[in-house]
Amino acid sequence: MFKNNFSQILLTLLFMSSISCSNDEKEGEQKDAIAPSITCLSPINVNIDTTAKDAMVTYTTPEGTDNIAGAVTRQTSGLASGESFPVGTTTNTFVVTDAAGNTTSCSFDVIVARNNPSENMPYFIGDDPTPTGKKWTSVAELSDEFNTDIFDDSKWFRDPSQDQFGWYGREPALFQPDNVSVGDGSLNVMVKKLQTPITSNSRNWTHGGAILRSKTKAISGYYYEARMKANETVMSSTFWIAFPQNCNSGPFRKLELDIQECVGRTHSGTDSWAKEWDNIYHSNTWRHARTCDINISVQRPGKKDLEEKNHSRYFVYGCWWKSPTEILFYLDGEYVYTIKPSTDFDLEGHITMAMETYDWNPIEPENDLTATGTEEQRTTKYDWVRTWKLEDL
Known part of the structure; x- marks a missing residue:
């Protein structure tokens, strides 16, 4: 009896051992720890x-x-x-x-x-809005390729004391002519933190910006475009048309046509409505409140949120001020939107480029790129500004 039981136990152990060996072999086959290989192309x-x-x-x-x-x-x-x-x-x-x-x-x-847009006509991709029987002709007085190393004072005001607007900036950034230069084929407008704050007209200026205005007036019917790369700071980069106003002699309406207005960066202190203003195409038409006109400002904005930061590359911002009641806006040659302003935009204005501060996107002391950023980060660059008018073929 004992012998038979011992034989049975021995057979069972041998059987279990064979199963274990078989499982070990299978597990050994599955344990592949070598990762596969793959190689991608160069850009x-x-x-x-x-x-x-x-x-x-x-x-x-x-x-x-x-x-x-x-x-x-x-x-x-x-x-x-x-x-x-x-x-x-x-x-x-x-x-x-x-x-x-x-x-x-x-x-x-x-x-x-x-490829870079042609210098012979406005930048259009897709549908060309040029009316039948018409052609675009450059308006030289309102155009600049910035291809020399000398700023063209015959075309642009860069000193706010010399234009008729009397606007020196929004506190704390003072418009300073010395921040404007041309070189390397572009107009360069630098923003900065002042080494020594300036007190002027009961205002405290801690930063420097700049503003430029065309000496020749911009009018309805023209097409305006600029190839611009924004600075990376909280300060603005803009391209717009400003209209002078005077309650004594007129014009009595204070208008503003913004083609592009953006900032280089936003942060935790930025107002909630402006969090995307560092990756935006933003345009607007304003009729500002004045004692001799309306009591409350009226705006008609248009915008497109971008997947890229405004400082990441050059963008071409375009505007066909088609008529006093219809204004078309283009981005990199493509039509984006139309704004029909609240009042007729039938006045004459001045192409304007301003780098300034806003209270809704304030200077951030702990990360102030106007003080710590490189010259490249602190500079708004304009490759060119071009203006076109329609003429008969």
Whole structure:
């Protein structure tokens, strides 16, 4: 009896041992700790025609490899080879997964850039709004390529004491002519923190900005555009048309046509409504309150939130002041929106570019780029300002 029981136990142990060995072998087969491999392409740069909307880009699709057959590669972001890529940067990411679940990924960028707009006509992409039988002609007095190293004082006021507006800035940033210069093919307007604060007209100025105004007047019917790169500080970068006003001699209405108004950065102290003002295309028409006109200011704004910061690159901001009652706005050559102002915009104004501070986006003492930023970060750059009028063919 004992012998039979012992034999039975021995057989059972041998059987269990064989199962264990079998399981160990299977587990050994599944323990693949080697990650697969995948290599992506270098960045692909594509330049397209000024009026093109996108570019068809083909590339060799990355394919992962592994030490064991069965690895699968899939694209998790971006666009596939042969698709149309928009202007800007598209990041393409690929992930390879092996049979054991190990993964490896890689990415590369497709960067599509348009050639610079033609100097022979306004920048239009898609539908061209030029009326039949008409052509655009440059208005030289209201245009500047900034291609010399000498500021053109015959075209622009940069000293607010010399224009007729008498506006020296919004506290705490004082408009200073010395902050304006030209060089490297652009108009450069620097903002800064003053080494020594200035007290003037019962105001305390701790920062410096600047304002420029055209000496020739801007009128309805013209097309206005600027290629501008904003500074990175809390201060503004702008392109607009200002209208003088006088309650004694007229004009009695105080108008303002903003083509682009933005800031370089916002922060925790920025008013809630302005949190996106560092990545925005913002335009507006104002009829400001004056004692000889209306009691409450009226505005008609338009805006488009951008996926890029205004200081990330040059943007082309355009405005066709088509008539006193209809104003069309363009961004990088594409139509964005139309504003119909609350009153006729039938007055003459001045192209204006102002870098100033706002109380709704105040200086942030603990992170004041006007003091700590590089010269590049503190500078708004205008590649050019161009104005066009319609004439018969």
